[in-house]
Amino acid sequence: MAHHIEGSRNSCALHGALQVIEAIEGAVPVIHSTAGCGAQHFLGVNRLNAGSDSFGGPPVASSNISEKHVVFGGSSRLREQLKNTVKIVEGDLYFIVTGCSTEMVGDDIPAMNKEGRDQDFQVIYANTPGFRGDVHQGYQLAVKALIEQLPTLGKAVPPKVEGLVNILGIIPHQDPFWAGNLEELGRLLEGIGLKANLLFGYDQGVSAWQKLPDAALNVVLSVWGEAPALLLEERYNTPWLALEGLPVGSAAGAFLRQVTERLQLDAHRTELFIESEEKRLNRYLASLADTYYRAGFQREFALIGESAQVVGVSEFLTRTLGLLPRTLIITDNPPEESREALILRLTTLLEGAGTELFFSEDHGEITDLVRNSGAEVVLGSALEEGVAAELGAAFLQLSFPLSDRVVLNRSYAGYRGAATLLEELGSAILSHSYQSRRILQESY
Amino acid sequence: MTLLKARASLTREKQLEALNAWQGSALSAVTEFSDGELVKRIRTFSQSTEDDTLYALRLLAGIRNSVTVIHAPRGCAAAGLFHQVTRGQGRWIVTNLDDRDTIMGADRKLRKAVQELYHRYKPEVIFILSSPVVAINNDDIQSVVEELHEELEVDIIPFYVTGFASHHAVTGYDIASHALLKYLGGKGGEPDERVNLLAVGEHPEDRNEAKRLLTALGLELNILPDGASPDTFRSAASARLSLALDQDSGNYLGVTLREVYGVAYLPASRPIGIKATGRWLTEVGRALGLTEAASRLHEEESERAGRALGDFTLEGVRVYLGLSSANAFALSSLIEELGGEVMGITVNRLDQLHKERLDELSLRHPALQIHVADGQPFEEANIVKRLSPDLYLGDSNHIAQIGRLGIPVLSLEESPFLGYNGVITLARRITAALRNRSFGEALAHTPLSYKDAWFRRTPNWHIKKEVR
Incomplete structure (x- = not known):
């Protein structure tokens, strides 16, 4: 039985599905639910991501069912809404997603979808009521629908691309840096001669999803990408490589080596590429050294975020930047069977550091854990800002939800992401030291 | 006391004959409201918009020393996160109803959530906000309220929002106001001067x-x-x-x-x-x-404000207003007072409360087009594109769409505009919007995703009389 949650940051399945659809160019969501479902998503997700919304506002087509539909069923309203959405909104793919109320009423969505198909609408559907899970399940439901239903639409198939790699497991908006992270991973894969299929973001349309079966490899960047990868393996025999976390800094080099080995690419070329990337990062580290020592970067940190982010960022901060992992809190509720591996990996990052790992999405509980950690640096979401201030710790907002940051294509993945992280964490530590000092001085 | 006996207020439709889908001249709006029974209209295409649960939550988030239990599946709390993160307001939990709860009911879960929240934060008052799922299931909130009120000796107030009973989100304010007065009102002391x-x-x-x-x-x-x-x-x-x-x-x-x-x-x-x-x-x-x-x-004050405004004028500026009703009527007068011309207005609702303002408006401008829509930017974009105003003033959260039409836009959603100080701020922001149009022009390179065919249709194409 699902437990109540204070200050939940994982929203619901419908919202997760909307995040998928809105990040695909030319895909148009059609919500079949009460009017507020789309508005909740806009306020509680899009707006807490620096408003990075593709359409510009909360104008999602939505059947906005009223009392009579609750009593007598809302299928006819969906029929009408779908027909008119196709007439009004430009799109390559219309995607029906449902909310709790229409699922409880029992509207027959597959039948309505089929009716749309009979009229040659490019339409697919997913049942995504919020009582069925959070954004992560919503992501999986929407991606599953895309994998299974797109090939049945009879669209012209784009030409096959050699050396294509699909990137799975990054959930748009739930990872606030999704667009930049995907671009950087694409750049890295291109650096070793591959072509990345990013699937979300700029210039990633429905045709990118049609190319899913063509990939030589699926790269899975979080536990949430595993179900889609398994489905693709089952349907198309595509092998997959799971990372559990975002590769940040040198971990990106290790990732590229793994891909090279799996696809038997030119190892020499890969090494040359990694070498040049490493050299640049090392140069950045060297130029940071004076500030690093002067401001005392070597501090105990608490990190709160989704599993992929916590793995990637904590490894980089510990293994390259010399910080001490104190308390790590994973907020995306990874399935039980994947927790053991995460615990093993993250509590042994640094010998003697006494790193503690927790799984929680409860704001009250997380606040207590951070408070008790005594960390000197807190990296988390806007929800942790208060407790960071209580601790007198330096603070960086890097996980969902964000309140005072604008993120367009900034990345925390790969080599470029490592440099960005250095800039931002460094700035947070410096401004914190400066403020603390000024307050002390003024109190004389 | 009879007014507060009911467990919730009536919807705005029933209280005040509110309209949410309509388009016509100011004069015909007056006729509409004086002709006896209003004909209800619906949309055959609609876009997501706020509902009573969102408005109730917004109101409750602003009340001090309170905690809110959102009795719903998890997504109904998303807006709670918004209020918490952007305004530092409101402490809330969601009961996180799952598949099973939608079948079996979830009174026990609600009880446990209230108890835990109470013991954790010791608030002065606990709010329980209902939701579409709870409304459909007709879960018994009332007995939980009564039992726990006894047990915890704290005021516990239920808010019976549904998400579907009304087309007017403002019904959520009414439901919240109703319950707050029902449970807290009248316990004060002697009449005072306040x-x-x-x-x-x-x-x-x-x-x-x-x-x-x-x-x-x-x-x-x-x-x-x-x-x-x-x-x-x-x-x-x-x-x-x-x-x-x-x-x-x-x-x-x-x-x-x-x-x-x-x-x-x-x-x-x-x-x-x-x-x-x-x-x-x-x-x-x-x-x-x-x-x-x-x-x-x-x-x-007017002397001071007048000095601050200097020679600010809207002479020759044609303005479109897309605002909540009270703001729209008041701002249309202000625009004219400042020498500008109001080309048309979109209001989120028309009801009996607006009769007087409609009468005034139709005397001055009988032909002025009024569009009634809450959050239907497809219609508004169609109208605004046709009229091509010099300035758009709005307070909705879909204003970025209007911006993509390439016209100067000013959002009042997060900007003060009341009183003497408000008009000074407003004038400054209008000046900025009109003086530098570069951002709007840049936005116009990313056109809206509506088909050309839609822009050739009349904006009220999808507003139909409801067949009963």
């Missing part, structure tokens, strides 16, 4: 501006529901007068305080612009026997 300032979802600076002016008249204020504590609701019943800053959102509170507790209600006009603020002060002065002080204050 004035209830009814402020619902106002910008904090606007609230301060109203407070500044009314305090200057020597009034002692009881401000609610924005920023109020449970005690404020208790003492509201013994105030001498209630004054709504915005009739649309404050009406239910004002009328209920009058009907149930005999507190006089002054549904004053909205203080937007120098003249209207003067009129507002006059109305307040007249109601409280402070006519002279009010007119002195207006003299001083």
Whole structure:
């Protein structure tokens, strides 16, 4: 039985599905639910991501069912809404997603979808009521629908691309840096001669999803990408490589080596590429050294975020930047069977550091854990800002939800992401030291 | 007390014959409202928009020393995250109803959530917000409220929002106001000299501006529901007068305080612009026997504001307004006062409360086009594209779409505009919007995703009379 949650940051399945659809160019969501479902998503997700919304506002087509539909069923309203959405909104793919109320009423969505198909609408559907899970399940439901239903639409198939790699497991908006992270991973894969299929973001349309079966490899960047990868393996025999976390800094080099080995690419070329990337990062580290020592970067940190982010960022901060992992809190509720591996990996990052790992999405509980950690640096979401201030710790907002940051294509993945992280964490530590000092001085 | 006997207020449709889908001239709007029974209209295409659960949550988030239990599947709490993160308001939990709960009911879960939240934060009051799932299942919130009220000795207030019973999100304000007064009202002491300032979802600076002016008249204020504590609701019943800053959102509170507790209600006009603020002060002065002080204050303030405005004018500027109803009517007067021309307006609702303003408007501009829609940017974009105004003023959260039409746009969603200080801020922002149009021009390179065919249709194409 699902437990109540204070200050939940994982929203619901419908919202997760909307995040998928809105990040695909030319895909148009059609919500079949009460009017507020789309508005909740806009306020509680899009707006807490620096408003990075593709359409510009909360104008999602939505059947906005009223009392009579609750009593007598809302299928006819969906029929009408779908027909008119196709007439009004430009799109390559219309995607029906449902909310709790229409699922409880029992509207027959597959039948309505089929009716749309009979009229040659490019339409697919997913049942995504919020009582069925959070954004992560919503992501999986929407991606599953895309994998299974797109090939049945009879669209012209784009030409096959050699050396294509699909990137799975990054959930748009739930990872606030999704667009930049995907671009950087694409750049890295291109650096070793591959072509990345990013699937979300700029210039990633429905045709990118049609190319899913063509990939030589699926790269899975979080536990949430595993179900889609398994489905693709089952349907198309595509092998997959799971990372559990975002590769940040040198971990990106290790990732590229793994891909090279799996696809038997030119190892020499890969090494040359990694070498040049490493050299640049090392140069950045060297130029940071004076500030690093002067401001005392070597501090105990608490990190709160989704599993992929916590793995990637904590490894980089510990293994390259010399910080001490104190308390790590994973907020995306990874399935039980994947927790053991995460615990093993993250509590042994640094010998003697006494790193503690927790799984929680409860704001009250997380606040207590951070408070008790005594960390000197807190990296988390806007929800942790208060407790960071209580601790007198330096603070960086890097996980969902964000309140005072604008993120367009900034990345925390790969080599470029490592440099960005250095800039931002460094700035947070410096401004914190400066403020603390000024307050002390003024109190004389 | 009869008004508060019901467990929730009526919907705006039933209270005030509210319309949410309509388009026509100001004159025909007047006819519509004076011709007896209104014909209900619906949309055959619609876009997501706020509902009563969102409005109720917004109101509750602003109340101090409270915690809210959102009795719903997890996504219904998303807006709670927004209020918490962007405004530092509201502590809430969601009962996180799952598949099983939707079949079996979830009273036990609710009980446990309330208990835990109470023990953790010891709030003065606990709110329980219903949701579509709970409304459909008809879960028994009431008995949980009664049992736990006894057990925990704390006020527990249920809010019966549904998400589907009304097309008007403002019904959520009414439901919230109803329950707050039902459970907290009337427990105050002796009648006193205080004035209830009814402020619902106002910008904090606007609230301060109203407070500044009314305090200057020597009034002692009881401000609610924005920023109020449970005690404020208790003492509201013994105030001498209630004054709504915005009739649309404050009406239910004002009328209920009058009907149930005999507190006089002054549904004053909205203080937007120098003249209207003067009129507002006059109305307040007249109601409280402070006519002279009010007119002195207006003299001083209008002189100061006039100096600050300098030679600001909207001469030759054609403006479109996409605003909540009370703001739209008040701003249309202001635009004209400043020399501008109002080309058309979109309001989120028309109801009996707007009759007088409609009459005034239709006398001045019988042909002015009025569009009634809450959050239907596809229709608004169609209208605005046809009219091609010089400036668009809006307070909705879909304003970025209008911006993509390439015209100067000004959002009032997070900007103060009430009173004398408000008009100064507004003039500055309008000047900025008109002086530098580069951002809008850049946005116009990313056109809206509506088909050309839609822009060739009449904007009200999808508004139909409901077949019963």
